[in-house]
Amino acid sequence: MKPLLIKNGRVVDPAAKLDASRDILIEDGRLAVIDTRIERADAEVFDATNLVVAPGFIDMHVHLREPGKEGAETIATGARAAAAGGFTAVACMPNTQPANDSALITRAIRAAAAEAGGARVYPIGAVTKSLAGEELAELESLRAAGAVAFSDDGRPVWNSRILRRALEYARTLGVAVIDHCEDLQLAAGGVMHEGDWSLRLGLRGIPALAEELPATRNVVAAALTGGRIHLAHLSTRGALEIVRRAKHEGLPVTCEVTPHHFTLTDEACRDFDTRAKMNPPLRAAEDVAALVEGLADGTVDAIASDHAPHTATEKQTDFESAPFGIIGLETAVALALERLYHTGKVSLARLVELFSTNPARILGVEGGQLKVGAPADLTVLDLERKWTYRAADGLSKSRNSPFDGRSFRGAPAATIVAGALVFRR
Amino acid sequence: MAARKTLARLSQPHLLGIEPLSVEDVELVLATAEKYQTRTARETRPVVRTDLLAGKSLILAFFEASTRTRISFEMAADRMGMDVVNLALEASSVQKGESLLDTVKTLVAMRPDALVIRHQGSGVPHFLARHTSVPILNAGDGMHEHPTQALLDALTIRDHKGRLDSLKVAILGDILHSRVARSNLHLLSKFGARIFLGGPPPLVPRGFEKLAPGVTVCRELDQALEGADVVMMLRVQLERQREPLFASPAEYARHYCLTAERLARAKPDAIVMHPGPFLRGIDIAGEVADSTRSVIPHQVENGVAVRMALLELLAGGNA
Secondary structure, X not given: OOOEEXXXXXXXXXXXXXXXXXXXXXXXXXXXXXXXXXXXXXXXXXXXXXXXXXXXEEEEEEOOOOOOOOOOOOHHHHHHHHHHOOEEEEEEOOOOOOOOOOHHHHHHHHHHHHHHOOOEEEEOEOOEHHHOOOOEOOHHHHHHHOOOEEEOOOOOOOOHHHHHHHHHHHHHHOOEEEEOOXXXXXXXXXXXXXXXXXXXXXXXXXXXXXXXXXXXXXXXXXXXXXXXXXXXXXXOHHHHHHHHHHHHOOOOEEEEEOHHHHHOOHHHHOOOOHHHOOOOOOOOHHHHHHHHHHHHHOOOOEEOOOEOOOOHHHHOOOOOOOOOOOOOOOOHHHHHHHHHHOOOOOOHHHHHHHHHXXXXXXXXOOOOOOOOOOEOOEEEEEEEEEEEOOHHHOOOOOOOOOOOOOEEEEEEEEEEEOOEEEEEO | OOOOOOOOOOOOOOEOOOOOOOHHHHHHHHHHHHOOOOEOOOOEOOOOOOOOOOOOEEEEEEOXXXXXXXXXXXXXXXXXXXXXXXXXXXXXXXXXXXXXXXXXXXXXXXXXXXXXXXXXXXXXXXXXXXOOOXXXXXXXXXXXXXXXXXXXXXXHHHHHHOOOOOOEEEEEOOOOOOHHHHHHHHHHHHOOOEEEEEOOHHHOOHHHHHOOOOEEEOOOHHHHHOOOOEEEEOOOOHHHXXXXXXXXXXXXXXXXXXXXXXXXXXXXXXXXXXXXXXXXXXXXXXXXXXXXXXXXXXHHHHHHHHHHHHHHHHHOOOO
16 A cells, blocks of 8 residues: 655644644554655655644444344444544444344454444443343453443443442453443433423423433442443533533543534424434433533543434334434534534534544544554544535435534545545545 | 305414414314304304315324214214215224334325324324325324314303403313313413413423413412313323322322312302313312313314314315
């Protein structure tokens, strides 16, 4: 492979406190030189003038549906959609069919990912067998097979004793337990945020308390065990306050927020649009404001899409019957630029932390910073590009996005994985 | 009457709920219904039969069990000269796994002039209305709206009170699960009535005050009843409760059943309403339901008149 020379980009790497014009030379898939000016006659040149070059973005929360529901997404289509969304890597949740609760499935996912092209795919192993919440999965074998974290996502680890044991293993294995914070009794039957809109629409609500109660339990369990807990897709003001306090106390707690939760409110459900149905649900305006604040002040560690593909048939039904979840790989970066960067709420360096530095650290995977000798995973952004998202033109197999038809300022311009351009606009 | 029929139109192609209707829409429905009434506050009248909608067909698609609303629509369509097809959906393709949308697309392909839908899911008629131009009449969707009930209630109230504005209306019971309450809140609020809600605390959340102007959530039943012109009782919807929200029907009755004693707090000429079916001795005492204050039978009669009016307005086409 010819060396790749990225010229004149604005290189932003918060880990190195770097935000300056740099050239980057990639050789044999690895970062070879980062310098103010590099000349190399035999290299292929990528002109990054007016573009931002950052360590590769990692979406630490996606559902790729393989094995089991390949009609909605596969590892290959998901990895390509991720690349088109500016991600060099994703971590996929284990709620496949069968669930990724064994080394066998973890290895199968990695094998499919190796063939896929596009973004890297890191499997997340189940906390419990079949995600049933009753018995621990084979955590050490999952880790040995390449699982980067443990989660029962889609469901909470509702059994607190199981959570405690999982955190004890996770601590020794050096990985995080990712919990979907939901009190199943409080949330029972709920299809949207419990608030003024659910009352108006006659839809059963999921109260904020259903997220905040398990978030509190998780923080206390992390304190007890010393195991790292990562709270997935937080959506309420109260949950962020719990994380803020936990961090203040120095507890091993991290969290993520999705672009749809920091962009939309529960009002999006007003016409019973099933594309506004996800779990946790879109919350009230004050929650959205609190999420943006948390993203700016460091309470939130990562932005993750919770990419949840569903077929048109599954979503084309009435609101109560429709499954939870929306796709998000191809809109996440643009929404973050629109809602966080262009509004002046979040700096570019902080945005790179949220998309790259922190997810890499939480998952313990390579990347997250520009290190000479490390695999060359880079995300290139065009902060000003005007474009309109059309779900039908996306690379995901599914179309279930509430952002279909939305116009954006800013987009991924290229995605480079191990020195190869896997996506270029 | 005949001259007006070509001009009179609702602002909406469907009747999905009361919330999207204008005051003029409601006035139009009530005015149209008046000519089909078989009883007013003062007199009984002969049944009106017309061939206004002769040759037109109506499909009743009740995905949720119903007796009174279904029969009321059947009677209304019959009196308008329409052909009615009544679908027993529990026994049909829904059970075979066909999607809701496919089922309704099949119904629409048979070219009915209107479709009446009742479904246990909130928003189902709204979803279906996006996929068909056949007028849809919502006969109750989940906990969301039951617009024909609110319209017949409005006709009944206006009949007895002469107006809808500046009345004090108490709505009592299981408000949370009630599509009747929601539709009535929207309608009465549009006309400037003051609405007071009362019932067991988990069934009357404070958020209802933001649903429409003029709504007050009362801590005590007596406060809601005090000086009321209209007392609207709601059935306890045990089938929609996923958990016990009160200890037992007896416990509910002890504190929330409309007895003659409680009713004494309302105005002496207050009317008592109930959308039915009512639970005698649980949500309303027999002596109250059977008293002259009760306009429950009148509501039922007005139900047919209002549905005739809606069929005229929505299924009348451009004739």
